[in-house]
Amino acid sequence: MKEKLKNHIEKLIHLTDDEHSFVQSHFSFEKYKKNDFLIQKGKNVKNCYFVVSGLLKLVYDDKDGKQHIVSFAMEDWWESDFSAYFSEAKAKMSLQCIEDTIVFSISLKNYQKLSAESPKMQRFFLKKSNSGHIASQNRILSFLTSNAKERYEQLLKQYPSLFQRVPKTLLASYLGVSRETLSRLSS
Amino acid sequence: MKEKLKNHIEKLIHLTDDEHSFVQSHFSFEKYKKNDFLIQKGKNVKNCYFVVSGLLKLVYDDKDGKQHIVSFAMEDWWESDFSAYFSEAKAKMSLQCIEDTIVFSISLKNYQKLSAESPKMQRFFLKKSNSGHIASQNRILSFLTSNAKERYEQLLKQYPSLFQRVPKTLLASYLGVSRETLSRLSS
DNA sequence: TCATAATTGTGACGTTTATCACGCTAAAAA
DNA sequence: TTTTTAGCGTGATAAACGTCACAATTATGA
Numbered sequence: 001m002k003e004k005l006k007n008h009i010e011k012l013i014h015l016t017d018d019e020h021s022f023v024q025s026h027f028s029f030e031k032y033k034k035n036d037f038l039i040q041k042g043k044n045v046k047n048c049y050f051v052v053s054g055l056l057k058l059v060y061d062d063k064d065g066k067q068h069i070v071s072f073a074m075e076d077w078w079e080s081d082f083s084a085y086f087s088e089a090k091a092k093m094s095l096q097c098i099e100d101t102i103v104f105s106i107s108l109k110n111y112q113k114l115s116a117e118s119p120k121m122q123r124f125f126l127k128k129s130n131s132g133h134i135a136s137q138n139r140i141l142s143f144l145t146s147n148a149k150e151r152y153e154q155l156l157k158q159y160p161s162l163f164q165r166v167p168k169t170l171l172a173s174y175l176g177v178s179r180e181t182l183s184r185l186s187s
Numbered sequence: 188m189k190e191k192l193k194n195h196i197e198k199l200i201h202l203t204d205d206e207h208s209f210v211q212s213h214f215s216f217e218k219y220k221k222n223d224f225l226i227q228k229g230k231n232v233k234n235c236y237f238v239v240s241g242l243l244k245l246v247y248d249d250k251d252g253k254q255h256i257v258s259f260a261m262e263d264w265w266e267s268d269f270s271a272y273f274s275e276a277k278a279k280m281s282l283q284c285i286e287d288t289i290v291f292s293i294s295l296k297n298y299q300k301l302s303a304e305s306p307k308m309q310r311f312f313l314k315k316s317n318s319g320h321i322a323s324q325n326r327i328l329s330f331l332t333s334n335a336k337e338r339y340e341q342l343l344k345q346y347p348s349l350f351q352r353v354p355k356t357l358l359a360s361y362l363g364v365s366r367e368t369l370s371r372l373s374s
Numbered sequence: 375t376c377a378t379a380a381t382t383g384t385g386a387c388g389t390t391t392a393t394c395a396c397g398c399t400a401a402a403a404a
Numbered sequence: 405t406t407t408t409t410a411g412c413g414t415g416a417t418a419a420a421c422g423t424c425a426c427a428a429t430t431a432t433g434a
Contacts, residue, residue: 060328068331070324083321115313119306126302126309129316134270136323137257141247143330144255144363147420167381176331178422183383335391354411365392370413 001029004052005104008076013124023121026110032101039081039095044088047105048080049073054101055165060093069174072098072162078128098166148177149185188216191239192291195263200311210308213297219288226268226282231275234292235267236260241288242352247280256361259285259349265315285353335364336372 005027006020015023027050032038039045041061049056056073058081070093073079081091085108106114115122142151152175156163162171172182192214193207202210214237219225226232228248236243243260245268257280260266268278272295293301302309329338339362343350349358359369 060332062332066332068328070328070331082317082324086317086321115310116306119303119309122306122309122313123302126313126316129313129320130269130273133316133320133323134273136320136327137269139327140323140330141255141257143327144257144360145247145249145253149420169381173331179382180384180423181421184421356411366412367393367414368391371391 001052001102005050008050009121009124012127013120015120019118019120023114023118026114027104027106030103030105032097032103034097034100036097036101037094038097038103038105039084039091039093041091041094043091045081045084045091047107048078048082048085048111049095049103049105051075051077051079052102052104054103055098056095056101057098057170058093058095067173068176069170072159072166072174074159074161078132098170143176148175148181151175151177152182152185188239188289192237195237196308196311199314200307202307206305206307210301210305213301214291214293217290217292219284219290221284221287223284223288224281225284225288225290225292226271226278226280228278228281230278232268232271232278234294235265235269235272235298236282236290236292238262238264238266239289239291241290242285243282243288244285244357245280245282254360255363256357259346259353259361261346261348265319285357330363335362335368338362339364339369339372 002024005024009015009020009023032054038047038049038056051073053075056079057069058071058073058079060068060070062068071079073095079095081093081095083089084091084093088108111125115125142154146154152171155171155175168182168186169179172179175182177185189211192211196202196207196210219241225234225236225243238260240262243266244256245258245260245266247255247257249255258266260282266282268280268282270276271278271280275295298312302312329341333341339358342358342362355369355373356366359366362369364372
């Protein structure tokens with residue numbers, strides 16, 4: 001399991017075995033069952049998570065109780081309510097398992113310690129953050145340039161596996177359309 | 188003018204005067220006129236920009252020639268076509284002046300050099316990137332949870348100055364609605 | 375197993391938003 | 405100044421999408 005995180009990090013930066021051990025010591029290994037919460041809205045956000053296997057949803061509940069999916073987190077993804085995590089505030093979103101999920105988690109203190117003591121890891125986090133920012137911008141672009149059907153097809157193309165793993169209601173909620181409209185698009 | 192960048196950096200990290208001089212030496216100071224391009228789609232993206240004064244728009248042109256505003260960049264903001272900048276690819280978007288604008292620009296090489304030689308500055312860039320990511324996620328959330336009128340009111344509340352400085356057509360393009368619909372919302 | 379809940383499709387209808395068209399005003403360029 | 409262009413509002417119409425209702429099917433758990 002530790003290999004998973006190591007290999008992931010090695011894609012962006014190179015560390016010695018000792019350095020990898022040092023990095024690993026800042027993470028803890030956790031297992032969750034389907035429907036478990038890693039983060040619950042209103043509560044403190046203790047950790048940022050690296051998904052080893054399984055599938056998570058980052059969800060925002062609006063005033064009418066409707067759920068909106070900000071992000072799916074699959075294998076090799078980093079996820080948290082970053083706003084609350086970095087500012088040590090209460091979660092505005094929830095992070096919940098769609099499938100049984102295995103993660104490495106890191107507290108804010110350890111994140112800061114690791115960043116401070118290892119410029120290489122800070123570089124790794126910077127690269128990850130930059131690519132996260134770019135991914136979000138692309139999602140914004142899809143809202144600006146594309147209608148529901150086009151966004152659906154883009155998602156299908158980018159993450160075909162989701163359509164086997166996730167109920168259509170959740171895909172609709174990610175795409176920003178009603179489940180009925182999504183159903184009509186795919187038929 | 189150099190004070191502007193210094194003060195901005197000091198909001199997140201502390202540097203000595205010597206360190207600030209070192210940082211400054213990686214930037215170049217540039218002035219642009221209204222309608223000038225800092226980045227043009229299809230061309231190389233040489234720099235990332237810090238806006239000292241003025242106003243920029245980050246624009247994506249779709250297949251039908253319609254313009255979509257991914258972002259406005261105001262005083263104290265960092266902007267680029269980050270995807271192209273970091274991957275040294277051709278720009279998919281354009282960065283253009285809405286007003287006469289003064290910036291500090293930094294090349295990718297200098298960005299990397301500065302990050303490598305100054306962990307403090309790497310920390311600064313990491314913090315900036317994280318907050319950029321969070322801002323983008325909030326924009327995604329507004330698309331998921333809000334209709335055109337609500338998004339309009341959120342923008343009005345968050346950046347009231349924009350409504351004095353920017354034609355409604357551009358605001359519409361940022362909000363993802365037609366100019367006619369926006370006009371009807373505000374009356 | 376059997377009962378219950380979750381998921382999905384679909385029709386009918388209403389609302390929101392886009393598109394096309396036009397005119398008016400203000401700003402910018404010749 | 406005169407001409408041209410950009411910005412803005414508004415009506416008419418159509419397309420996109422949401423909401424409510426209902427039925428059928430598939431998972432899930434007691």
